[in-house]
Amino acid sequence: MHPVRKKRLIWVLSFLVVVSVSTGLLFYALKDNLNLFYTPTQILNKEAPANKKIRAGGMVVEGSFKRLDDGLTATFDVTDYEATISVSYKGILPNLFAEKEGVVMSGELNSEGHFVAHEVLAKHDENYMPPELKDTLKTPDAPPTYYKN
Numbered sequence: 001m002h003p004v005r006k007k008r009l010i011w012v013l014s015f016l017v018v019v020s021v022s023t024g025l026l027f028y029a030l031k032d033n034l035n036l037f038y039t040p041t042q043i044l045n046k047e048a049p050a051n052k053k054i055r056a057g058g059m060v061v062e063g064s065f066k067r068l069d070d071g072l073t074a075t076f077d078v079t080d081y082e083a084t085i086s087v088s089y090k091g092i093l094p095n096l097f098a099e100k101e102g103v104v105m106s107g108e109l110n111s112e113g114h115f116v117a118h119e120v121l122a123k124h125d126e127n128y129m130p131p132e133l134k135d136t137l138k139t140p141d142a143p144p145t146y147y148k149n
Contacts, residue, residue, distance in 0.1 A: 035053060035054065035055055035106065036048075036054055036055065037054075037055040037056070037057065037104075038054055038055070038056050039056070039057070039058060039080045039083075040056065040058050040078055040079055040080045040082070040083040040084055040085040041080055041082045041083040043056060043083070043085050043109060043113070043115070044083045044085065044113070048109055049109070050108075050109050050110065050111055051108055051109070051110065051111065052108065052109075053106065053107070053108055053118075054106075054107070054108070054109065055104060055105065055106050056078065056085070056087075056104075056105050056107070056109075056115055057078070057102065057103060057104035057105065058078040058079050058080040058085075058102070058103065059078065059079055059080070059081070059100060059101065059102055059103070060076055060077070060078060060097070060098065060099045060100065060101055060102075060103055061076070061077040061078065061079050061084060061099070062099045062100050063099065064076045064077035064099070065099055072090050072091060072092070073088065073089070073090045074088070074089050074090075074093060075087065075088045075089075076089075076099075078103060078105070078115075085113070085114075085115050086114055086115065087105060087107075087114075087115045087116075087117055088114065088115070088116055088117065089105070089107075089116075089117040089118075089120050091120075093120055093122075094120060094121065094122040095122070096122035097120065097122040098122070101122060102122070103120060103121065103122055104120075104121045105117040105119065105120050105121070106118055106119040106121075107119070
C-alpha cells in the first residue's frame with residue numbers, strides 16, 4: 001500500500017472511531033434524562049418503568065378530585081377512557097386544572113402502581129377563551145367587537 005493512502009486510511013479510521021465513541025458516550029449520558037410519555041393503559045399494562053421519572057397524561061375523572069387536610073396535597077384519577085390510574089400531587093395546581101379536562105403530569109410510578117406527580121400541567125383545547133373575555137361576552141350590554149385587518 002502506498003504510504004499516502006495508508007496515512008489517509010489511518011486518519012479516516014481514527015475519525016470514525018472518535019465519532020463512534022462520542023456518539024456512544026452521548027447516548028449513554030442522555031439515557032437517564034429521557035422523559036417518556038405513557039397513557040394510563042400503558043401504565044396498567046406495566047409498560048412504564050417503576051421508580052423512574054416519566055410523563056403521564058389523560059383526562060381527570062369527574063368526582064375523583066380530593067384535597068387533603070394540609071391544603072397542598074391533592075389526589076385525583078386520570079383516564080384515557082380505557083384505563084384509570086390514581087395520582088397524588090403535593091403543590092399548587094395550575095389555574096386550568098379541572099375535572100373532565102386534560103392533564104399532563106411529570107413524576108414517578110411507585111411500586112404499588114400509584115403515580116406520584118412532581119409537576120402537573122393542565123391542557124386546554126383550541127376553543128379556550130380567557131375568563132375575562134368569556135364574562136364580557138355574557139353581558140348583554142357589551143358592545144360588539146369588530147376586528148379590522
